[in-house]
Amino acid sequence: MKTVVIATNNAHKVSEIRSALNFEGWEFKTLAEAGLVSAPVEDADSFEGNARIKARAAAEAVRAAGLTAAVLADDSGLAVDALDGAPGVYSSRYAGADGDDGANNAKLLAELAAVPDGERTARFVCTLVFMDEDGTETVARGTIEGAIGREARGSEGFGYDPLFIPDAFGGALTLAEVPQARKNAVSHRGNALRALRDSLASDR
Template structure:
């Protein structure tokens, strides 16, 4: 059995990753499930930089096990790509989803529909036991709504209107299965699976 440490304590994320990669003989465990303490400062200016920081810190802390790390966030064109790498702490270091969403709506208050384009970005870094690095990226294009809708998902999902949904739903109004089939993380995981199969 090959154990892959997910450089996160998010059990929902771990399940999504396990379902997407699903290699025979592989198991995916969070840092907490492995009893590993790893919380490096994510101070890079790119998603790739932050994913690398998390991956190599967890690789070292686990004694050289295979590790998968991701960094993801929202890029809004009218805000020059913000919140970007600061997506989780857009409204401050101790911000929650509600405060981040409120700040985003405030920042876009006077921006018309045709200029509210945005995308979710996910960058994955997989480091194998021998230190081999594999990188994959996924995005989903869309627009920012004028108000939150839907009770599913998390983060900015209630404000994000994916282009692939012709009926104008937000990501938070989609089932988790439907979201995973189109999301930035789902797209990145599918790309990573193809890269690792080679």
């Protein structure tokens, strides 16, 4: 049995990761399920940099606990062209350290209030860093292109999902207006996970 510690306690991410990386003999545990605590300062200026910080911190926590496990970390966010790529690595705290999804979405809508519909293009980006038991690192990246709507729609997603209208849905639906399975088929994290799975499978 191969154990992979996922450097998050976010249930949405964990479910998607377990579904995508369903290699036989692999089991996935969140930090909490593994009895670990890891909360490094994510101060890199890129998604990959922050994912690597989290992966290395989780790997250190695994070693300190005397466990043998691989680790997987991700960093993701929204990049809006009209805002020069913001909120980017600050996506989860766009409205401030104490901001929540509602506050972040409200700030984004305010920042884009004067931007015409044709110039509201954006993309979600996800970078994954997988670190095997021996420290071997595999990096994968996924994106999804789309645009930012003018109001929140849907209740299925989280974060900026109610505002993000992916090109993959013909510009008709937000990511929060579709079931999770349909979202996973086109999402940035889903695309990154499929790329990671392909890389790991080729090494097996």
